[in-house]
Amino acid sequence: MNIVIAGAGKVGEVLCSDLARENHNIMLIELNETRLDQFINSYDISGIHGNGAMFDIQTEAGVDTCDVFIAVTRNDETNIIAAITARKLGAKFTIARVRDPEYSKQMTFLREILGITLIINPELEAAQEITRTLLFPSALHVEAFEHGRVNMIEVVLKEGTPLVGLPLKDHNGRFGDVVICIVIRDDHVMIPDGETILRAEDHVMVTGSPGDVRIFSKHCQPDLVKINSTVIIGGGKLTDYLLSRLIKMRMIIKVIEIDADNADRLAIKYPQSEIIFGDGTKQAFLNEEHFSEYDSVIALTGVDEENILISIYASRMGVKKTITKVNRTDLLKVLDNVGLQSIITPQRLIANHIIRFIRSIENSQGSTVSAFYRLLDGRVEVLQFKVKESCCEIAIPLVELQTKPGLLIACIIRDGKIIYPKGTSRILPHDDVIVVTTTHKNFQDIDDIFEKNRGRQ
Incomplete structure (x- = not known):
């Protein structure tokens, strides 16, 4: 397929890498000429220097004959204008990244009236992922299918779990409507059958009815109970999307935000939550706020290293569930087995x-x-x-x-x-x-x- 991408940020880089690897023809439009050259040299793509929302730049990039146009620059308005322009030029499908919570309220209008095929929001997607993860406390990761009606969760089998040591056929029906779909063992991925014998520390991905999956996950990690309270470190856009969802779940919520103006804004917008102005990266401050008494800690600052350290400290202080936002996935390879639980990467x-x-x-x-x-x-x-x-x-x-x-x-x-x-x-x-x-x-x-x-x- 012929695909034109406007924007060479983190999302643009993942798209160029993955889509070029799948043998699509990629044309990248980027204002930063140095970054554009880096991408062209690193991936099997072509590129044009310029503003991806401009008619003449899109024409030069071949948008009029492309199958898919994707606008993922840092600016919402640029992405919206670029997608509309591409649609008028003749792109078959147009995709725009739109992050602002105000725009998210009118996504249906933007799609239907302006002709944008797909509008995506990394913070909104991440908020939905975090919400699903909190619904399944033992899960490291939750994948949603069929518009969220089917969930597949990833859990770790601990020593003493009923599934460990016996063929799967001997457990048929023991946990109700649960299907074990994938087993990850020593970085090897396999589809299990009835003869597969699970081991302690295996990662398994299972699907099934929500109630039965919860029961199954409790057997995997019986020390994890329902999450009723959380501390969120960082009050950015992702927190904005997340709060409305957690409030509907009647969760006890504390947000620690380092920017005073933003803390005031969140306090006015979400009076049901406790919003604290302070530095959530400081251990002494976290202890003053009794953060270890909460069921979960969600680290959502803008700095990956800070989020990782917050989650490690929370785990060591006895917090049962940690969720960590990490944008630079290369860090995770360096920090393997440091005790992180659920990891959220909005760009990915x-x-x-x-x-x-x-x-x-x-x-x-x-x-x-x-x-x-x-x-x-x-x-x-x-x-x-x-x-x-x-x-x-x-x-x-x-x-x-x-x-x-x-x-x-x-x-x-x-x-x-x-x-x-x-x-x-x-x-x-x-x-x-x-x-x-x-x-x-x-x-x-x-x-x-x-x-x-x-x-x-």
Whole structure:
């Protein structure tokens, strides 16, 4: 696909790297000529120096014939104008990053009236991710599918967990509607089967009904209880989006913000929360605010290193759940195994959202793929298929089907109802089927997941 990207910030860099690796033709527009040259030298892309919102620059970049135009500059207004201009020039799909909470209130208007295909907001996405993580306290990470109706959580199996040491087939149905989709062991990712024996310290990704998944996660880490209170360090845009969600959950909230004016603004806007003016990076100040008495600490300052240190200190002081915002993911490789729990990377969240959208467009052309997701740095793919009448394996119990190795049917959606499959479950016409795979690429149809040597063709 021909893709034009305006903006070479953190999100633009992830997009250039990932999309070029997938053999898309990338044209980057950037005002900073030095940064533009760095990107052209680092990735297999082309580039133009200039303002991505200008008609003549977009024309020179070939926006009139591109498949997707993506505006991810630092300025919301520039992104909106750039996306509108691209749409008028003839770009098939337009995407704009818009971060301001005021604009977020009228995203539907911007999409429908101005013709912008997709409006994305990294802070809003991160707030939703944090909210999901707090709903599943044992989860390191939560992925949402089917518009948030299906969740897949990542948990660590501790020594003594009922799942450790026995084949999965011996636990069938023990935790209700729970499907173990992925196992990560020593950085190796695999799709488990009935013979898989889980070990302590395995990371597993599971899906299922919310109640059963919560019960399952409690078995994994029984010391973690429901999160009823939190301290948020930092009062930026992400905190703004997050507060409204946590207040609806009736959570006890304290925000520590170093900027006095912003602290006053938050206090007026969110009187249900306790807003404190002070430096949340100082251990003495945190102790004065009795932060260790809260169920969770969420570190959301603008400095990654400060967030990491806050979370490490909170864990050592006995806080059961920490959530850390980290934009520079290279830090995490250096700081492996330092005790961080849930890590939120807004730029990566938003880049994944955009890439997911592009892959959905690409895969849906001439196929029955209706949604596409990548997990664990692209090592796992999750596809949602719409089942046609012509599917070769309709109405056969799953236990009798021969699927290709390295994949798993995680969920069936029928008439709006979510079914977590068992051996007796069947795939029917018009179902939506969510499939998890580690080894197969470019599936175009639900039939592609089945072995073709069964004599049923």
